[in-house]
Amino acid sequence: MIRVGILGATGYTALELIKLLLRHPEVEITVATSRQEGNPHIAAVHPSLAGRLDLRLEDLGPVAVASRAQCIFSCLPHCASATVAPQLLAAGARVIDFSADYRLDDAETYATWYNEKHPDAERLGKVVYGLPELFGEQIPDAQLVANPGCYPTSAILALAPFLKQGLVDPSTLIIDAKSGVSGAGRTPKLTTLYPECNESVSAYSVGRHRHTPEIEQILGRATGQKVNIIFTPHLMPMDRGILSTIYASPTRELQENELLPVLREFYQDEPFVRIVEHLPASKDVSGTNFCDITARLVRGKLVLISCVDNLIKGASGAAVQNFNLMYGFPETTALY
Amino acid sequence: MIRVGILGATGYTALELIKLLLRHPEVEITVATSRQEGNPHIAAVHPSLAGRLDLRLEDLGPVAVASRAQCIFSCLPHCASATVAPQLLAAGARVIDFSADYRLDDAETYATWYNEKHPDAERLGKVVYGLPELFGEQIPDAQLVANPGCYPTSAILALAPFLKQGLVDPSTLIIDAKSGVSGAGRTPKLTTLYPECNESVSAYSVGRHRHTPEIEQILGRATGQKVNIIFTPHLMPMDRGILSTIYASPTRELQENELLPVLREFYQDEPFVRIVEHLPASKDVSGTNFCDITARLVRGKLVLISCVDNLIKGASGAAVQNFNLMYGFPETTALY
Amino acid sequence: MIRVGILGATGYTALELIKLLLRHPEVEITVATSRQEGNPHIAAVHPSLAGRLDLRLEDLGPVAVASRAQCIFSCLPHCASATVAPQLLAAGARVIDFSADYRLDDAETYATWYNEKHPDAERLGKVVYGLPELFGEQIPDAQLVANPGCYPTSAILALAPFLKQGLVDPSTLIIDAKSGVSGAGRTPKLTTLYPECNESVSAYSVGRHRHTPEIEQILGRATGQKVNIIFTPHLMPMDRGILSTIYASPTRELQENELLPVLREFYQDEPFVRIVEHLPASKDVSGTNFCDITARLVRGKLVLISCVDNLIKGASGAAVQNFNLMYGFPETTALY
């Protein structure tokens, strides 16, 4: 039984994480933190957990948390996460970080896109990126895992096989991604108020979304190529789900029937990537840790469609998958 | 051409009001206020008004506003509205107040339900309630009109005909109402964040909603009976629309075929109340100033279904209807 | 390992059932039927099952199905289910029936509300109603279980404790229920087309919904009283979830603080009924087998709020719960 702790347990990813961990036969949630006053019961913050988990949220520092848990899932915002992670690691805990703090290769890129000096810069470039389908070998021994972003998961999984085989030009990639609103977090904001985003679709952060360098660097790391993307995220009127439509120029003339075999071969041993012939809907993977991918050739161009549940495979499910690999449990435990 | 002003122009009812007024051939919007800094252009706050209205929101006091407009629509919150209304009236403006401040009969009830000392208590009990279908004769000469609440509009219009004829027991009324989220306003709150209320329905303020005394007092005023209701509002995952399902015990045995005639006769000259045979959906009246009502007899009990668009007939459409009556324009101007 | 079969596997309840059964360590799904031509793969009908279950839908008769499975979940429509159930039982299979065919006490009531002659009338009145919280003792030995309706589950669980204690008048009950659209099934119809029911709420089948006699008879069976209800179902713009708002007249003056204890005591040993202090939202139980209930006293009247996921506790979760009891597995297996 592994004792686990959760930092920043009031948001949507933390809620999904707890629901998954409650199904895990080898996990005991021993501590959860929040800065909310009065140590509220977890069920006061997440009514759906009533009767499921008897735990109060506490405003604790990293040392106290590490004394109560072996593995810490940090759902803190960027910058906050990398401020406490060193202390958690120093105290002997293993850390799965949901923030973007340890996903990038270097502090300069971080500063450029996050407008912050990185609090733990020397560790950058050495942290395992927790996408088991690409970096699975590095995860079992990791003390610290950077849990992937939701958009990057859907985009990287679709593109990596083609890039690795040199079948697409890495300088031409267009990722048009559509996400449910839960991806924007649980802090009340005008932009995610119900009547603002219901019955509406809009692009946001065009050319400036922070997942841009993550996708580029990780695809580079995985495939050894310099990757350049145009990434356009959109907000959809739905709770959860991401569908990425990806356009890439082939490096040679491709036939449509070559496409799915490339994907199938790459992911043949992966339990959570499904290569499908039909055009997948984000609902097909809703509530699951699956990534469904298909490919089409349209007028000579490669069109990839990839979808995940942003809260599961795009966050908490991936975290549990990483946890399973870190502790030697079957990869699908609590995820099927 | 009537010069009109709008106080508190950043919310959803103000937006709908402006859209309606832009269709009104006899209206010029000359001033709109907000406490937002920097006098933002109205289209910066409401992008759907781009190119439609060239106006900046100003942080102005009542005297300044009254100097620029003949008729003021106040979309201020309760208490704030009754603080400025006396000055607007004193300056010679006519006022249509969207808040609850002038809807109730007395300051005691106001204090009980709104937890505030009424800022203009002596006027209570003398203000016209702007439901033209019941108080239409009083509106043309009114200086100040209390624009009805959204839930009250749907409930009162359905019940008044039966109460007035003494066909239902006024002590037994149950109003189970369902509303879209725009009714909760445009201020970011956790409860109206998209992922909180999407894919969910919940009751709120059970037994304590502030529209309770409004429905009771206005039905009393209109029908001369002491009315007692159980009112249960619910939040629905939709932008706009209210559907009230109302249960009442008849005072004598009724036949189902008596029901619609009672309603039809009562509203025969009203352009915005539609008595329908089918079970109306809130969508049937979405974007319109209509109230659709039907009636059924279920095991001896009267069941009324009544729906309005909370932002139109439940707020801004009613305000324009009142405006038309106040200024002698055809009642349906800008509303059909 | 129990071999189970599913009749009528193309709908939403069958899909949810399969997802739950795939988590059950003691279940093997060996057969699933449909009248679709060409024996389509289950994943062609339910894309979310891709890679999860390698099974084709077959157009099989009851004898063939019973030869391959020990326990049959029938998701057939009413009348169809009671046509095949006798043969399944005769062949030695145990049957959990999702249809309404075996829920009522007598064939006359069935004929009145379902407009059909009951195909297996002599069995009526002797079949266990599969609501474990009320009839749990009868389930372990049952060959045939009538799986409860979705609306009845939410209503009966809230009302039974008060009726059993004689605290409410059984002749005055009003059940105003709100359901997501999945409750209307997967057959394309104008009324459940997306643009018809999105952004809309409407009542339907007012006074004529078929769950009316089910609620009355089962509450009667459970509490020994003659129960009379007014039941008004509403269609909400959401996939899943039912919230029932219930109004009942007490038989004596009640205090609000008496209410929750009545519920808590009644359900103290039940793993899937949560008595909560807050007003529950249907989302709190979405995707779960929980029924969340609270109670309020409003102007002397009892107001109960009860919610379930119509596809889980209102259908497939309840079926698995019944299955667990029938085969001696822990009640919560595959449901937590």
Place this chain on the structure above:
Amino acid sequence: MIRVGILGATGYTALELIKLLLRHPEVEITVATSRQEGNPHIAAVHPSLAGRLDLRLEDLGPVAVASRAQCIFSCLPHCASATVAPQLLAAGARVIDFSADYRLDDAETYATWYNEKHPDAERLGKVVYGLPELFGEQIPDAQLVANPGCYPTSAILALAPFLKQGLVDPSTLIIDAKSGVSGAGRTPKLTTLYPECNESVSAYSVGRHRHTPEIEQILGRATGQKVNIIFTPHLMPMDRGILSTIYASPTRELQENELLPVLREFYQDEPFVRIVEHLPASKDVSGTNFCDITARLVRGKLVLISCVDNLIKGASGAAVQNFNLMYGFPETTALY
């Protein structure tokens, strides 16, 4: 007063058309057709029209319709429309055709994409395409107007100014479009059933959508260039609205501040195209005849965002705009 008729009046575009025409001071709707039996009242088919229009739907042939109306709006499906249009025109009526039948240049392309022999092939290539912003001069004298498709409207309006100035390479265009479900029509289908498309986003008809040749040919007609697009439509969980995100390679290095001026100059006299600096949401134009467009430069590539209400500017609003031009009314009549 122009007498107008509507063919195929049961769908969503016909409903929106009627609502707009009811606001038009110079229009009388004299006839509406449908193949539904029994000549249902229009309000039985569209409950939102109760009390607004007293008309029955009739199953009439083109000659009968032309005898009662001067201008016919055909909301018939493709192929059906071009079957009756010749007779309507021969009878002296003017026709605004909502179908795709007269939008393409040639019968071969029609046969390829619509799998039908064109019923009125000789007229192809000579019919005015009713996009007033590009072909406004041809509309006043037209007997027959091909009303544009919804996706084409959003895409063509955004791209035409840049193509016409030779600023983008016409062989590189990617149009990633997102549409509400009403675009799929009102005929019940599994794919547009509420629980199928709610809480989900999916691409459909990738590389094979019939609006592909329409966009290419019309952009070619308007700009004199051979245009080649990759068009990927997506279904969004919302009623109405289209947002197109368009990617194009510039023919020379562009600066971001050059982009909006190109659009503004092109549309400076157009009442229904709004060039905006912010990223528009589909909701900004919902219920209106506006097309909101903005432009960004992302890593050297032009990214255009364009949105319309698919039922208004993408269908019925455009039709009324065409009608206004055909009959010499102010272009914005009934549309502001």
